[in-house]
Amino acid sequence: MDKRNNNGISRRTALKRMAMLMAGASCLGLPTLTSCDMETKKRIILYFTATGNCLYVARELADKHTELLSIPQMMKQKRYTFEADEIGLVYPVYGHMPPNMVREFINKARLTARYKFAILTYGNRKCCSVEIWDDISRKAGCAFDYITTMIMVDNWLPNFDMNEQIKIDKHIPESLDRITADINSHRRWHEPVTELERQQHAGFLKSSGVNPEVGFKMISQEAFAVTDSCIGCGICTEVCPRGNYTLTSTGVKTEGDCEFCFACIHNCPQKAIVFKQLKEVNPNARYRNEHVSLWSIKEANRQNKPTE
Ligand SMILES: Cc1cc2nc3c(=O)[nH]c(=O)nc-3n(C[C@H](O)[C@H](O)[C@H](O)COP(=O)(O)O)c2cc1C
Ligand code: SF4
Numbered sequence: 453m454d455k456r457n458n459n460g461i462s463r464r465t466a467l468k469r470m471a472m473l474m475a476g477a478s479c480l481g482l483p484t485l486t487s488c489d490m491e492t493k494k495r496i497i498l499y500f501t502a503t504g505n506c507l508y509v510a511r512e513l514a515d516k517h518t519e520l521l522s523i524p525q526m527m528k529q530k531r532y533t534f535e536a537d538e539i540g541l542v543y544p545v546y547g548h549m550p551p552n553m554v555r556e557f558i559n560k561a562r563l564t565a566r567y568k569f570a571i572l573t574y575g576n577r578k579c580c581s582v583e584i585w586d587d588i589s590r591k592a593g594c595a596f597d598y599i600t601t602m603i604m605v606d607n608w609l610p611n612f613d614m615n616e617q618i619k620i621d622k623h624i625p626e627s628l629d630r631i632t633a634d635i636n637s638h639r640r641w642h643e644p645v646t647e648l649e650r651q652q653h654a655g656f657l658k659s660s661g662v663n664p665e666v667g668f669k670m671i672s673q674e675a676f677a678v679t680d681s682c683i684g685c686g687i688c689t690e691v692c693p694r695g696n697y698t699l700t701s702t703g704v705k706t707e708g709d710c711e712f713c714f715a716c717i718h719n720c721p722q723k724a725i726v727f728k729q730l731k732e733v734n735p736n737a738r739y740r741n742e743h744v745s746l747w748s749i750k751e752a753n754r755q756n757k758p759t760e
């Protein structure tokens with residue numbers, strides 16, 4: 453999926469490394485086009501991820517001055533105040549809306565920055581997700597200067613076969629190039645939304661019965677079951693951003709308010725977590741972004757102490 457040069461690295465990665473080298477050389481007194489006098493901007497990127505797409509994007513938009521922070525970890529620490537030159541948010545759209553934790557976070561957060569950007573990843577249909585975020589963030593008193601979407605693998609198991617999704621070229625390097633150029637130049641822009649997209653979202657709300665004020669807020673014991681294939685590895689207890697899974701003497705239990713993020717179902721190595729009410733296109737296919745390790749998903753979402 454990644455466009456690579458002869459050295460096996462992408463063009464954008466090569467450019468990013470070159471910029472970092474030039475900045476380093478300049479600081480050592482070597483002649484370069486940059487200067488140590490240049491203001492170094494501090495960027496904070498806050499992300500929410502279940503299967504790694506948003507973490508990958510957050511990492512790709514980071515430079516050496518960037519602080520990458522997981523929203524579930526910030527909420528666990530009750531940390532809601534952030535100050536930097538630039539603050540970005542990366543999250544997956546669920547029914548074109550943000551995950552509940554992201555809503556909860558933005559309602560409590562105080563983000564102080566000269567430039568605020570939001571990248572919304574999706575897999576197939578973004579509809580008016582940009583307007584939805586604009587509305588939610590404005591109501592929270594935290595308007596964003598730049599909001600855009602980025603298409604990636606769609607991890608929605610009821611409609612998509614992950615083995616097929618990973619074969620589709622979603623032009624990820626091109627999207628990252630576009631977004632990198634935009635945010636580096638502090639572009640103030642909201643990706644336009646069409647009337648058809650607004651109608652499609654309204655149609656989705658009507659047919660699904662999903663409450664737009666809440667989005668996909670589920671109850672995990674009603675949504676998921678654990679089958680006999682479970683080997684008690686404990687991964688689900690660490691990848692759930694709500695901390696809904698526990699290992700008990702009688703097996704794995706899940707309960708609590710659920711984001712419906714699918715971190716548990718996608719990351720279970722035994723495919724022992726199944727939907728109680730929904731059918732899957734391919735129950736044997738699961739997904740995690742190829743650049744993101746299981747450890748990173750645990751690190752991003754873990755609500756309990758590490759088991760290792
Ligand atoms: C509950 C749920 C709802 C989703 N709704 C949409 C949607 O409305 N439109 C869409 O294109 N993708 C949708 N997706 C796909 C994700 O937004 C997409 O795969 C995202 O990149 C996943 O990010 P992550 O890997 O960081 O978790 C949905 C996924 C889930 C789990
Ligand atoms: S991740 Fe899967 S196999 Fe591991 S404990 Fe949880 S349900 Fe069982």
Ligand code: SF4
Nearest residue numbers: 692710711713714716
């Ligand atoms: S139970 Fe599963 S879907 Fe629900 S919040 Fe936890 S990891 Fe996400």
